Amino acid sequence: METAEIRRRWLTFFEKKGHTVVPSAPLIHDDPNLLFVNAGMVPFKPYFLGQETPQWQRATSVQKCVRTGDIEEVGKTSRHGTFFQMNGNFSFGDYFKKDAIRFAWELLTTSQDEGGYGLDPDRLWATVYEDDDEAERLWAEYTAIPLERIVRRGKKDNYWHMGVAGPGGPCSEIFYDRGPEYGQEGGPAVDEDRYMEIWNLVFMQYELSEVRSKEDFDVSGPLPAQNVDTGMGLERIASVLQGVDNLYEIDEVYPVLAKAAEMTGKNYGAQSGHSAGESHPDDVRLRVVADHVRSSLMLIGDGVTPGNEGRGYVLRRMLRRAVRSMRLLGFDEPALPHLLPVSMDRMKQSYPELETGFDRISKIAYAEEEAFRRTLAAGTTILDTAVVRTREQGSGVLSGDQAFQLHDTYGFPIDLTLEMAEEQGLAVDREGFTRLMQEQRDRAKADAKAKKSGHANTEVWKDLRAAGETDFRAWQELTSEAKVIGLVVDGEQVQEIEPGQRGQVILDRTPFYAESGGQIADEGIITADGVHLKVVDVQRPVKGLIAHTVEVVHGPLRAGVPVLAEVDPEWRLSACQAHSGTHVIHAALRQVLGPSALQSGSYNKPGYLRLDFAWGQALSPETRSEIEEVANLAVRKDLPVSASWMSLAEAREAGALALFGETYGEAVRVVEIGGPWSRELCGGTHVGHSSQVGALTVTGESSVGSGVRRLEAFVGMDALRYLARERAIVAELSGIVGGQAGELTERVSAMVTRLKDAERELERVRKEAVLAAAGSLSDNAKDVNGIRFVGHDAGPGTGADDVRAMVLDARQKLGDGAPSVVAVTGAAKGRPVVVIATNQAARDKGIKAGELVRIAAQTLGGGGGGKDDIAQGGGQDASKSGEAINAVEWRVGELGG
Known part of the structure; x- marks a missing residue:
């Protein structure tokens, strides 16, 4: 079955x-x-x-x-x-x-x-x-x-x-x-x-x-x-x-496992050589792939996107564990395009929305796999550097700190660190790594416990909710006569709140919109005879109950008294413009990019909106302009905006879009702009016609995670103010360059070209000066206990590349006859650098550049390393460059003779 x-x-x-x-x-x-x-x-x-x-x-x-x-x-x-x-x-x-x-x-x-x-x-x-x-x-x-x-x-x-x-x-x-x-x-x-x-x-x-x-x-x-x-x-x-x-062998899971086995040439369950009760590592990895691919499919399907914290981190970890397991099984190519469709095909029988949303789901998953492949490449370079430093320090163990940094900062799995370190003959301080991981888990648990205990005391809201549901009037009116049902200060129910206090007010009815669905709460006032409260936030602590966070300007306010609740009309109008503008932008996105560009999150406040959507690449300036134009054309058409209630099944049948992460009841509110052009499940406040959104200008587009982009925009008067600021900047720049606004791009481009040409010429002249200075360095070599030694501070403005060129040139001119050491310091942007080179004769006497550069770098307040023939370091204090050269010279004298 x-x-x-x-x-x-x-x-x-x-x-x-x-x-x-x-x-x-x-x-x-x-x-x-x-x-x-x-x-x-x-x-x-x-x-x-x-x-x-x-x-x-x-x-x-x-x-x-x-x-x-x-x-x-x-x-x-x-x-x-x-x-x-x-x-x-x-x-x-x-x-x-x-x-x-x-x-x-x-x-x-x-x-x-x-x-x-x-x-x-x-x-x-x-x-x-x-x-x-x-x-x-x-x-x-x-x-x-x-x-x-x-x-x-x-x-x-x-x-x-x-x-x-x-x-x-x-x-x-x-x-x-x-x-x-x-x-x-x-x-x-x-x-x-x-x-x-x-x-x-x-x-x-x-x-x-x-x-x-x-x-x-x-x-x-x-x-x-x-x-x-x-x-x-x-x-x-x-x-x-x-x-x-077991669960890995049922019909919804095993096909992914079988596909992974086929791709890697493994035979699941046929491995031998392990003690009773233990699975072969390859079988474990195949199960990890099967479980994590299905879990990732379901999480992305419900609106989770990969990230570095919270839900996004869990998803990222599972996707990367699946990809990593395929790599350990011998499959180095992108794996998810082969595996994710298999999982979707099995799960769509129970969850048909996975098939209709698969274009979006797959884009997010495949982008994360590609990002992880790049991480593996970058992490390998970082690991190689850590291995070199470990060997230079004469250790055969990669520190737990380095392993933890690779894991925590770069997403580099510990098992990959263990494997690659072993390939290079090093062990890993697993105990130190485990200790740091445990400390991180303990911090997370403590944070979770704090959140839990802070949330656990719901008795006050439970008691207030028992008095009845708040009559929510935000869709119909801006002003409501109401009665104070309860007052809460610092989590405890009180009978009155006084001037200067901050607390929560529960009313039997309210015109205030409580924050939800990406729209922030209304602002306004609550008044009564001798009472004036400023409403600064509105939330739903439990379903059906609305709490107004207030600052008491005049009072006191007592429980049970009648009040007048008034929303700031300008605030509400701007909030409606932003929320309706979000729907307009979403519809424009889908019209320009296609139905897979589905909203995965939003935030709007008066005059401003942002919208996250599933898309795997940056939008070109032309595409951004097209989206903005489609949105503004919809505004100009004065499309009707309407809201209606229907069953969830009816809404889905009508093609209404649901926001990921929202929980909907059997009856849902559907907001339409221009009929089917924009049809979404939404509990927010909106304008009456699209023209009331006013101007709408896209101000930015960026990445917020694998396969997820973010659009930001201003609406209404805020959009006009933004455009006015842009116009003022254009006018000012036109005055500076001496031309009309239409000529600005060409003139600025020409100026930038001339500036780059001048910088290249300055760089050429500077390098010639550096090489000229390097030419005389070898002439100033002095004998230090039988070692020819050149020490020189090139001063500010001399970067690492220049210092290195000077050192190599001087070493070449000194030749290989007598033991020679060249040490040169410089500084760029206030940060000192030191490069030291030795010739073969010096190395035969046991003089190593890596050892000498560490001495210099310590004097400069930093560190460094490298090979025996040439090494480089840096520090914090450029004023100690002379001391660093002297310290190297003293050590050379010790090693000479």
Whole structure:
């Protein structure tokens, strides 16, 4: 049974049981504690926490998930993977243990011909919490599992909570016996490789007041309503129903692995020579490729782009690990163009949007692979330099600092550093590298913990939300009469706020737009009798609740009083121009570049907008001008702007574009500009007609990551002001060069050409002067304990190339007869440089240029190195050039004789 069919049967079964089918949320979720959705229940968490009222009593979903905590273990075992899908059925105060158990048993054991999964009942085991007599009784009463296959286990295995105060309760896990070839008999308590967990039923029935660890927590009492949260790993049940050993061999993953094996000439699973329990390195690498290619496909599909931090860093790391693994398998050409389409072809059955968006997805992935190939080339050069320095220092170990810098700064994988260092006869201080990596992880964990603890106290917002949803009036009006529902200062609810204080005001209705969808919050005022508040920010701390951050100018303001909330009309007009302008630019982009130039993020504020979009190369000036012209023509046409509500399915059918990373409900707001020309899901504020956007001028275009470009623009009066500044600059330059504006380019170009010609002539004259000075250096050689020594400070304005030319010229003129050393210092842009050369006779006496240059460079406050015959160094203090020459001369005297 294919994975897509297993997924379909799950949703069909629970829909027939009265569950609402909820589409998978994007992997990017609006939870500050999570990089990605990592469990099937995450989108439902506000309902379980009581922060929001669920729209349904029963729901089911197949949720996309990514877990990256053990990314280093991927491929080493058959259990670890990054992307996975979690089948879930949920009850919000409706059915409880009995029906959860009955539903699970029915779906698992009903024959495949009748729409079930057709598992052998004799192979199923159940575990229950050690004190949960009710669950044990229900398993025995409503299923064919005998008591000896119903196992009681402790808190570690069969009790669930979120790790913080909140809902919790016992759980019941279902295991499938894969047979004696997978391990010893005795049930899941004996061997969880043979007895594989396929489904976990969580019974939320208690309120936990404090959680100290997985097994140490306090139960304050029963929840007001009992809930059910279940999770079945789709990949796990697929491996059972498809009769394969692990998730890497199911139909959605194995084709990528097989393609990678074909490309590299490897035979997966046929490698030998490794101890029991260990996989052959090639098998591990093939699994890494299969897992990471699929995970990257899904992440890019949901709007993640490669970067150096957060979600982007995780994606970049996975893409690079896949490419690196292919390289270690012997494939040095670009690999993703062969592998990514294979993964898309398998996943599109469940996620058809991957096929329609594949042009964008592939551009981003292929650009990242090409960037990594360049990184490998650059990193190899940096590594070679580090190897040379390590050898010069007489060490056979590359330092952990250098290995960590290669990994952290340049994205150079540690295993590649180990491999290439070994090829050159060096070891790597792996302990030092590991220590630095751990320090970095500890910092990240501490930061995450701080964020989590800061977010964990949601009680104040939960209590305020219980009073009702904020009536959001920003689409209809700029002024609203309202009532103060609550006041919050420093995270605590208060009864009043006084002049000089800053806090949050919750109103029963508001005309203020709360920041979302790339549009920043409105500004304005809230007033009452004797009260004047300046609104500086507006946010949604929980869904349905709007909080106004205010500065109290006059007051105090008390909870419960009526107020007048007023948005600054000029601010709102400029914000509407910017947001509508963003839609216009997006539509113009797609018209000029094609449908694959899809928005991946945006930001707009009064008068300014920026838009990130999928594209693999810089736009030419001509293309930028064309986009700007198309956008302004749309503005001139005075296209109607409208907003309407419809179901998500209807919006998709109509071709409405969704912003990546946004979570949409069943009912969505669709904003159109000129009908189908621009049709997007959007909750922002907009102008009434496109002409109200005013002037629109593109001011910049740049790269913000592999396969992602950014356009910036001004709109309305800000665009006119920008053009006025540009016009003033043109007029000033025209006056300076003495011509009309139309002649400016030609005249400036001619001036630049003359300037470059003059610079080249000056450079020629300067080099002649340098060589002339070098010609007399050898005449000033002096005897230092039997060594001919030339020491010279060429002074400011003499760069490294000039100094090197002088040294080589002087050494050549001194000849090879007697031992000779030439040391010359110079300085460019205030930074000193020293170059030292020795002839063969000096080297025969043990005088090495590399050693001498380190002495000089230390005096200059820097470092250096090189070969025995010529070496170069630098420093910080050019005033000590004379001291550096003297130090070298003293050392030459020591080595002479």
